[in-house]
Amino acid sequence: MGADRARVVVVGAGIAGVACGAELARAGVPVRIYERARVAGGRMASKRFDGRPADLGAAYFTVSDPDFARVVRGWEAAGLAREWTDTFVAYSADGRREAPGPVRWAAPRGLRSLVEHLAADLPVAVDRLVLGVEPGPHVDGERCAAVALALPGPQAALLLDPALAAATAAVAAQRWSSTLSGVLRFPARSWPAFRGAFVNDHPLLRLVCDDGDRRGDGAPVLVAHTTPGFAAGHLAQPTGAAPAVEQAVRDLLALPERAAHVHVHRWTYAMPAAPAGDATYHLDADGIGLAGDAFGAPRVQTAWRSGRDLGRDLAARLRP
Numbered sequence: 001m002g003a004d005r006a007r008v009v010v011v012g013a014g015i016a017g018v019a020c021g022a023e024l025a026r027a028g029v030p031v032r033i034y035e036r037a038r039v040a041g042g043r044m045a046s047k048r049f050d051g052r053p054a055d056l057g058a059a060y061f062t063v064s065d066p067d068f069a070r071v072v073r074g075w076e077a078a079g080l081a082r083e084w085t086d087t088f089v090a091y092s093a094d095g096r097r098e099a100p101g102p103v104r105w106a107a108p109r110g111l112r113s114l115v116e117h118l119a120a121d122l123p124v125a126v127d128r129l130v131l132g133v134e135p136g137p138h139v140d141g142e143r144c145a146a147v148a149l150a151l152p153g154p155q156a157a158l159l160l161d162p163a164l165a166a167a168t169a170a171v172a173a174q175r176w177s178s179t180l181s182g183v184l185r186f187p188a189r190s191w192p193a194f195r196g197a198f199v200n201d202h203p204l205l206r207l208v209c210d211d212g213d214r215r216g217d218g219a220p221v222l223v224a225h226t227t228p229g230f231a232a233g234h235l236a237q238p239t240g241a242a243p244a245v246e247q248a249v250r251d252l253l254a255l256p257e258r259a260a261h262v263h264v265h266r267w268t269y270a271m272p273a274a275p276a277g278d279a280t281y282h283l284d285a286d287g288i289g290l291a292g293d294a295f296g297a298p299r300v301q302t303a304w305r306s307g308r309d310l311g312r313d314l315a316a317r318l319r320p
């Protein structure tokens with residue numbers, strides 16, 4: 001890694017990439033973040049329906065790391081994040097019970113607003129699909145001091161030149177599963193308060209959340225996440241899964257009326273399996289870094305910490 005070469009390129013403006021970029025910028029290391037989508041956020045995705053955002057990816061986040069807690073307090077002070085609930089319900093073959101747990105946090109304007117807040121002063125180039133990372137390192141032919149790949153391993157694998165053997169091996173070791181997210185918009189709220197529901201031993205559903213409750217506006221919107229097994233059969237045509245997702249949610253919650261609109265989003269790489277080691281990121285002699293939620297429990301906090309730690313290590317090596 002040569003400090004003489006221009007800058008670090010971060011690929012991916014999810015929370016890991018933005019945390020990495022923020023750490024580099026704070027240390028005075030030139031950085032640029034390339035994001036293929038029109039907006040930052042990644043799997044902390046919020047999509048607008050008739051002007052109202054619904055959370056399509058992460059359902060909420062939890063906080064146990066003191067450093068992440070400081071970030072969360074910043075979001076809270078800005079009016080962007082709020083404590084939602086510490087009690088969901090859990091459905092299983094035995095029926096329904098209360099499921100107390102850690103405090104879950106939600107974002108009134110959608111979880112994507114939190115990533116955008118962290119990225120506000122960073123040079124994020126959106127609509128910028130990266131096609132290849134080659135030795136040098138180079139990103140699409142552009143020489144840089146180092147590259148931070150802050151995206152699911154299978155997406156990073158598509159970019160990596162096989163000569164970058166250490167990073168190629170690291171991403172090949174990751175295992176990912178898929179999920180479909182169904183956003184169900186109803187004419188009116190017709191369910192008893194439940195906030196969020198874990199669904200155990202169900203062939204189709206894994207989680208159902210009351211989006212109006214977590215957002216705090218009371219909108220009659222539910223968001224359901226499917227099991228990996230169900231998602232795997234619908235990746236080619238996710239919209240075809242809408243009737244089954246709607247029916248499963250109505251059966252679970254005994255809803256009397258049909259949804260007015262159902263949108264299904266495909267997450268081909270939704271969740272990584274827990275890693276073998278306890279490294280929070282990867283950085284090798286080729287100048288290739290990897291960060292994201294594959295370095296720990298598949299959670300927002302893990303992704304943030306991974307990006308922050310990679311950014312810190314890169315900054316220590318490259319600080320002007």
Ligand SMILES: Cc1cc2nc3c(=O)[nH]c(=O)nc-3n(C[C@H](O)[C@H](O)[C@H](O)COP(=O)(O)OP(=O)(O)OC[C@H]3O[C@@H](n4cnc5c(N)ncnc54)[C@H](O)[C@@H]3O)c2cc1C
Pocket residue numbers: 011012013014015016017034035036037040041042043044056057058059060061062128129130131150151152155159179180181225267269270271291292293294298299300301303
């Ligand atoms: C359905 C679902 C439910 C979840 N529920 C929870 C939850 O309740 N609680 C929780 O804590 N976590 C949850 N998670 C996990 C959480 O969303 C992730 O841990 C976190 O958002 C990962 O952030 P990241 O930055 O590592 O990756 P990502 O958010 O995936 O960011 C990667 C970015 O890279 C971009 N990209 C990909 N390829 C390229 C390319 N070639 N060029 C440029 N850019 C590229 C992508 O567009 C994306 O923006 C959930 C995830 C899903 C999908």
